[in-house]
Amino acid sequence: MAPAYDHLTVEAKWQAYWEQSGTFHVQEDSTKPKYYCLEMFPYPSGRIHMGHVRVYAIGDVVARYKTMRGFNVLHPMGWDAFGLPAENAAIEKGIHPSAWTQENVAYMKGQLQRMGLSYDWDRQVNTSQPDYYRWNQWIFLKMVERGLAYRKYSAVNWCPSCETVLANEQVLAQEGQEGGICWRCDSVVIQKALEQWFFRITDYAQELLEGCDQLTSWPARVLAVQRHWIGRSEGVEVDFPLTDSCLDLHAIRIFTTRPDTIHGATFMSLAPESPLVEQLIAGRPQAAAVREFVARVCRLDKATRTGADQEKEGVFTGAFAVNPFTQDRIPIWVANFVLYEYGTGAIMAVPAHDQRDFEFAKKYDLPIRLVIQDPEGRLLPDALEGAYEEQVQAGVLVNSGKFSGLSVADAKSAIGEYVETQGWGQRTINFRLRDWGISRQRYWGTPIPMLYCDHCGIVPVPEGDLPVVLPDDVPFTGKGGSPLKESLSFSKATCPTCGGMARRETDTMDTFVDSSWYFLRYCSPQDTAHPVNPQAAQHWMAVDLYVGGIEHAVLHLLYARFFTKVLRDLGLTTADEPFIFLLTQGMVTKETYWCDEHRWVLPAETKKHDGQRVCVHCGKTIVTGRTEKMSKSKKNVASPEDLCDRYGADTARLFSLFAAPPEKDLEWSDTGVEGCSRFLNRVWRLVQDLLPVVRGEQVSPNSKESSLLTQLQRATHQTIQKVTTDLERGGQFNTAIAALMEFVNELYKLWKDHPADTLTIFERAGWQSAVETLLLLLAPFAPHVAEELWETLGKQPSIGQQRWPEFDLALLATAEWTIPLQVNGKLRSKILVPTGSTKEEIIASAQADPKLAEWLQGKTPHKIIYVEQKLVNFVC
RNA sequence: GCCGGAGUGGCGGAACAGGCAGACGCAAGGGACUUAAAAUCCCUCGGCUCUAACGGGCUGUGCCGGUUCAAGUCCGGCCUCCGGCACCA
Numbered sequence: 001m002a003p004a005y006d007h008l009t010v011e012a013k014w015q016a017y018w019e020q021s022g023t024f025h026v027q028e029d030s031t032k033p034k035y036y037c038l039e040m041f042p043y044p045s046g047r048i049h050m051g052h053v054r055v056y057a058i059g060d061v062v063a064r065y066k067t068m069r070g071f072n073v074l075h076p077m078g079w080d081a082f083g084l085p086a087e088n089a090a091i092e093k094g095i096h097p098s099a100w101t102q103e104n105v106a107y108m109k110g111q112l113q114r115m116g117l118s119y120d121w122d123r124q125v126n127t128s129q130p131d132y133y134r135w136n137q138w139i140f141l142k143m144v145e146r147g148l149a150y151r152k153y154s155a156v157n158w159c160p161s162c163e164t165v166l167a168n169e170q171v172l173a174q175e176g177q178e179g180g181i182c183w184r185c186d187s188v189v190i191q192k193a194l195e196q197w198f199f200r201i202t203d204y205a206q207e208l209l210e211g212c213d214q215l216t217s218w219p220a221r222v223l224a225v226q227r228h229w230i231g232r233s234e235g236v237e238v239d240f241p242l243t244d245s246c247l248d249l250h251a252i253r254i255f256t257t258r259p260d261t262i263h264g265a266t267f268m269s270l271a272p273e274s275p276l277v278e279q280l281i282a283g284r285p286q287a288a289a290v291r292e293f294v295a296r297v298c299r300l301d302k303a304t305r306t307g308a309d310q311e312k313e314g315v316f317t318g319a320f321a322v323n324p325f326t327q328d329r330i331p332i333w334v335a336n337f338v339l340y341e342y343g344t345g346a347i348m349a350v351p352a353h354d355q356r357d358f359e360f361a362k363k364y365d366l367p368i369r370l371v372i373q374d375p376e377g378r379l380l381p382d383a384l385e386g387a388y389e390e391q392v393q394a395g396v397l398v399n400s401g402k403f404s405g406l407s408v409a410d411a412k413s414a415i416g417e418y419v420e421t422q423g424w425g426q427r428t429i430n431f432r433l434r435d436w437g438i439s440r441q442r443y444w445g446t447p448i449p450m451l452y453c454d455h456c457g458i459v460p461v462p463e464g465d466l467p468v469v470l471p472d473d474v475p476f477t478g479k480g481g482s483p484l485k486e487s488l489s490f491s492k493a494t495c496p497t498c499g500g501m502a503r504r505e506t507d508t509m510d511t512f513v514d515s516s517w518y519f520l521r522y523c524s525p526q527d528t529a530h531p532v533n534p535q536a537a538q539h540w541m542a543v544d545l546y547v548g549g550i551e552h553a554v555l556h557l558l559y560a561r562f563f564t565k566v567l568r569d570l571g572l573t574t575a576d577e578p579f580i581f582l583l584t585q586g587m588v589t590k591e592t593y594w595c596d597e598h599r600w601v602l603p604a605e606t607k608k609h610d611g612q613r614v615c616v617h618c619g620k621t622i623v624t625g626r627t628e629k630m631s632k633s634k635k636n637v638a639s640p641e642d643l644c645d646r647y648g649a650d651t652a653r654l655f656s657l658f659a660a661p662p663e664k665d666l667e668w669s670d671t672g673v674e675g676c677s678r679f680l681n682r683v684w685r686l687v688q689d690l691l692p693v694v695r696g697e698q699v700s701p702n703s704k705e706s707s708l709l710t711q712l713q714r715a716t717h718q719t720i721q722k723v724t725t726d727l728e729r730g731g732q733f734n735t736a737i738a739a740l741m742e743f744v745n746e747l748y749k750l751w752k753d754h755p756a757d758t759l760t761i762f763e764r765a766g767w768q769s770a771v772e773t774l775l776l777l778l779a780p781f782a783p784h785v786a787e788e789l790w791e792t793l794g795k796q797p798s799i800g801q802q803r804w805p806e807f808d809l810a811l812l813a814t815a816e817w818t819i820p821l822q823v824n825g826k827l828r829s830k831i832l833v834p835t836g837s838t839k840e841e842i843i844a845s846a847q848a849d850p851k852l853a854e855w856l857q858g859k860t861p862h863k864i865i866y867v868e869q870k871l872v873n874f875v876c
Numbered sequence: 877g878c879c880g881g882a883g884u885g886g887c888g889g890a891a892c893a894g895g896c897a898g899a900c901g902c903a904a905g906g907g908a909c910u911u912a913a914a915a916u917c918c919c920u921c922g923g924c925u926c927u928a929a930c931g932g933g934c935u936g937u938g939c940c941g942g943u944u945c946a947a948g949u950c951c952g953g954c955c956u957c958c959g960g961c962a963c964c965a
Contacts, residue, residue: 221880225960228879233964256965269965308877308962342964349965356963432964553960658901659888665958667888675901685916725892735890738900745900752917820896825946827896865945870895875945 002688005681007648011784015113023798024118026074028539035071036540037063038519038579040548040556041078041125044104045085048111050588050630050656050668051549053640057653058585058662058731059547060117064780065727067118068804074540076522077112077119079105081128082511087444091478097444098472101128111640116649116783118800123525127514132521133446134467135531136513139563140449141460142570148200151458154437155273157301158192161185163481164441165194171301180301189301196439197448197507201562205230205431208561217581217730219663222553229554231432233257236416237344238425240268240321242280243329249279252321252332255343255430258353259419260411262325263400264371265348266361268332269314271340272297277317280332286318290334297336305336312337312360323348324424325401325415335360343430351387358387372408373398436559438510443474443483445508453495453502462496468504482506515556516563519543519578530572537573546579547662553584583731586665587629588656590636594623600635627667638668650782651677657733657781680785682744683778687771687789690751694768694793708754712766713811715750716773719743720807723777733781740778747774773805821846822873823855839866846872 018024028034039059042052063075079101086097093100105126112119125132143149157166159182171180171189180189201208209230212223235257242250252268270277272294281287293315297305304310314335323330337356338347351361351368361368370381372388372395379388388395397406403415416427439448447468449461461468471490474483484490484506495502517531523540524533542564548556557579564578593601595615606613606622613622630637643652655676660666687694719739726736747770754763772793779786779799790799813835819842821829829851833842843864846852856874865873 219880221960224880228961231964235965254965258965306963310963312963337963337965339964347965354965356965430964550959661889664882664889669888669902671902672888679901681915729892734888735900738890741900748917818896822895822946825895825944830896863945865895867895867946871946873895873945 002685002691005684005785007650007784008645010788011114011116011644011649014784014787015116017787017797018116018118019113021798023800024075024120025122026072026120028536029072030539032070032072034074034540035063035066035545036074036519036543037066037545038076038522038543038547040546040552041080041515041518042108043080043083043085044101044108046104046107048108048115048640050638050640052112053115053643053652054588054656054662054666055547055549055585056112056115056117057656058583058733059545060115060653060783061657061733061780062545062547062727062731063118064783064800065804067800068776068779068802070803074123074522075118075120076123076125076525077117077121078123078125078518078522079127080511080515080518081105081126082133082445082508082514084442084444087442087476087483090443090476094476096472097476098128098470101444114644114649115640115653118783123522125518125521125525127446127511127518128444130467130469132518133514135517135521136446136509137449137461137466137468138463139517139531139567139570140509140513141463141466143199143566144450144460146569148203148566149197150200151195151197153193153195154198155191155298155302156194156196157189158194159185159187159189161187163479171303180304191298191301191305194439196437197450197505197509198435198437199562201436201559202431202433204562204565205232205433206429207565208433208558211561211577214577215579215582218579219550219582219584222550222557222582222584225553226558229433229558233430233432234427235259235343235430236419236425236427238262238324238348238419240265240324240330240348243320243322249276252276252346253344253425254346254348255428256348258350258412259415260397260403260406260408261350261353261371262323262348262415263397263403264350264352264369265323265326265330266328266351266367266369267330267349268321269335269338269347269349269357269360270317270332271338271345272334272336273340274334274345276346277334280317280319284318286316290315290317293334306339310336312356312363314360314364316364324422331366333360333364341434342432352381352384353387353389355387355389358384369399371397371399436510436562438513439507440510441482441506442508443470443476445511446513447484447490448505448507448509450505451493451495451502452505453498453500455500456495456497456502459495459497459502465496484508512555512559516559517567519546519560520564520567520573532567532572534572537575541573541575542577543579545581545583547583547585550584550586557582581730583662585662586660588666588668589627590630590638590668591624592626592628592634592636594626595620600633602635627665630668638670643673647673647677648680648784650680650785654680654737654782658737659734661734662731679741679744680782682748683774683785684789686744686747686751687775687792690767690771691792693764694771707815708750709763709766710815712747712750712763712770714814715743715746716766716770717807717811719777720773720805721812724804724807727780737781740774740781743774743777747771775799776802776805817869819846819869820871821849821852822871823852824875825873828852828855839868842866843872846874 037059039055063073067073081101086101089095089100090097127133140149157171159166162182162185166182166189170183172183182189209232212227215223235255236259237253237255239251239253277294281290314333317332317334319332320329321332349357351357352370353372370379373379375394395408397404397411403411406414419425447470449468451459451461453459471487473489474487491504491506493502493504520532520537524536527533560578564575567573593603593606595601597618597620598615601615605616607616613624615622628634628636640652651673655673658676659672722739723736726732775786775790783800786799787797791797815835816832817835819831819833820827821831829849831845831849833845859876861874861876863875
């Protein structure tokens with residue numbers, strides 16, 4: 001009696017085997033082509049969820065497949081271990097963030113091992129360990145040396161009660177009030193200028209933008225978002241002289257992408273934050289009103305402040321400038337929609353050709369001057385209902401002095417050039433991309449390795465003193481402020497330059513820094529001289545496949561690109577781009593159950609009543625059918641652990657790959673999981689049942705059915721072809737698995753139609769090859785079952801070390817071709833012709849087909865379309 | 877508003893590069909085995925329609941039009957849904 005499939009025993013057995021044999025341990029092997037397969041490392045939040053199962057299953061299939069294809073595969077895993085939840089746990093439960101994190105890492109590592117993932121755990125990195133974050137500090141110092149890290153004042157959302165900086169997401173909107181409140185304490189959030197550390201990512205803006213063109217294997221939408229985020233604009237900076245100088249200020253410089261409209265500039269607007277405002281209004285009667293306005297606008301949190309639905313508002317400064325092109329005296333305003341950080345923080349306002357300026361001009365009754373006329377000349381300056389800005393391609397300049405009559409495109413370059421020759425300014429390029437502020441007033445992050453000395457100013461920690469280690473004597477009160485400030489042992493230091501007293505920087509780095517280069521660390525995780533060993537990077541970089549969530553489309557993926565270029569310029573890697581193929585997988589969703597009384601409920605809290613699903617608590621009708629991202633609050637989570645207990649990791653992996661293509665959302669279905677479990681059981685039984693035949697124990701007498709062998713071979717090689725091309729084509733795992741299912745169905749059919757005792761020895765060779773091939777093809781998807789059955793066949797482990805089967809085109813050929821016959825493009829009949837029939841033979845057989853003849857009765861085809869081996873179409 | 881993406885059975889989804897629409901799986905229905913259940917195996921399964929039956933016919937991939945011998949696929953114009961960005965001068 002063949003043993004039943006017991007997933008718990010089988011999976012434990014092979015996981016232990018892989019670990020003991022070091023199956024997934026990898027070293028640089030220059031005799032093979034390399035393949036670097038990477039999935040985004042997790043934050044150790046406590047336990048893994050279905051989203052993790054899905055990403056890691058995808059990566060694991062590819063890593064195992066590439067190994068079987070003979071590649072030297074790097075497939076590492078680690079922990080993005082710094083971050084706020086650890087600190088919150090410390091505040092709420094009194095556990096030290098380090099202990100909390102380590103516990104989670106240990107637990108989650110066990111969970112990942114239960115998934116049977118082929119990681120080289122010897123390369124594990126943990127960003128919260130000094131041997132990792134010291135390199136964050138090292139890179140930071142190098143960036144300081146190169147001017148890529150610097151300190152500046154910047155406006156932040158600040159909660160005065162918690163004494164902390166808040167991210168935009170932590171500022172909550174409040175009914176009936178402008179501005180937001182703190183998510184934790186409900187205090188009104190204010191804007192505060194803080195001195196913080198920045199990375200000069202803008203130095204790489206152009207290269208990051210151009211690099212997008214090289215990333216041909218990234219999803220279009222990720223590239224679109226990145227390009228937009230970088231946001232390159234070509235334009236002109238122009239000085240508008242003041243009519244009377246204010247203090248040392250003689251002119252205001254603006255940036256515009258529409259120099260062609262400059263004759264239509266009838267006023268100017270400054271950003272409220274601009275220091276020029278104070279210079280302009282000093283001593284003027286308008287000063288008080290302007291200051292009041294500026295204060296009101298600057299109080300708003302960032303999100304409200306820059307929201308597009310914010311009404312346009314402003315105030316007149318009392319000062320005037322001169323439009324250098326028209327010599328008109330134009331008023332200078334302060335406007336809430338002008339951004340201080342973009343361009344020069346000042347704009348020329350052209351109400352006729354910019355919708356924002358138009359609304360502003362209407363509201364404050366400022367002049368509107370038409371300088372672009374549409375091709376038909378229909379625009380009347382006094383009757384404009386909105387700015388004429390859309391049809392820039394076709395417009396022609398009017399009221400623009402010697403530039404009148406030019407097209408918009410010609411005027412742009414002519415006026416830009418004129419500005420330069422007159423010395424009024426120059427053509428320039430602006431990016432939306434801002435420098436990356438990395439200071440965080442947190443404990444659980446990388447300490448910024450800088451010192452403040454009363455004598456010497458800002459002094460870097462000498463490289464030899466790294467790492468600057470996080471101290472343990474820090475109280476977690478949740479009161480706010482930077483926790484490191486409370487540690488005396490930490491903040492007191494000696495100045496390396498003068499030997500005097502110095503104060504340590506108590507801010508830590510944004511955790512995005514940690515994840516910006518971890519993929520390089522995996523190349524040489526033990527290296528003690530550099531963040532990454534250049535030879536190791538030379539061997540492994542770039543990452544061939546990177547799998548992760550679309551939510552990282554900008555920040556992480558842009559920062560990682562930036563860091564790769566910085567580390568390249570430091571001579572540590574030669575890679576320009578970190579990730580060649582990017583696969584962004586969709587969310588895992590599940591159906592929800594909503595009761596108006598009890599909100600989200602579990603399926604078990606509902607019952608069927610008169611054909612309606614109702615709540616067991618209150619009897620109200622349950623709203624079903626809505627699928628949402630799995631979350632505890634919506635009570636629609638499925639637990640990977642339960643799944644491994646009930647069905648096994650192989651089934652969990654298989655379902656998460658089969659139910660949807662990787663980039664789409666995956667709707668979890670318990671019955672769908674059962675379907676995958678059934679499939680693995682079918683494979684199990686098939687191998688067990690065929691075992692005597694495959695081993696040759698059961699010798700059957702003489703059957704001449706050699707067509708059976710052909711059939712088996714064809715099915716086998718078709719499946720190899722399908723699975724291989726699906727995997728090569730960027731991971732169509734769902735259809736690859738479907739092909740395996742079809743293959744198993746086919747094998748069962750052949751098996752039932754041809755019971756064992758009729759098989760010849762010759763045919764057995766076919767069965768053996770078919771069964772072995774099935775297991776080899778299944779191995780990347782369901783590795784435990786594949787290993788076990790491979791052993792059952794009497795083979796040596798590990799199946800993952802075997803060569804991937806090759807398909808033979810000759811064996812794919814069928815004895816006959818089925819040729820569909822069409823009349824006027826409609827399918828009317830099908831004929832069977834011998835393989836290799838010529839066009840003439842096929843058409844002749846077609847014309848002999850009685851069904852076709854009926855359709856052609858009384859008609860003479862005036863054209864016969866023949867598509868080789870595909871179809872024949874008779875056109876009448 | 878701008879930028880992406882998607883609309884195919886009851887459902888998740890197939891269809892390489894214009895060539896047999898609906899692979900594979902789920903659900904549903906019917907049957908076999910069984911004392912029974914589970915498990916397993918077999919059959920049916922887009923809609924309308926003709927036939928006693930075998931087997932046919934028409935129609936069908938969001939909508940309208942076009943190209944083509946042939947369109948889920950290509951082109952033009954819409955509609956709907958989802959996601960992202962959102963005053964960047």
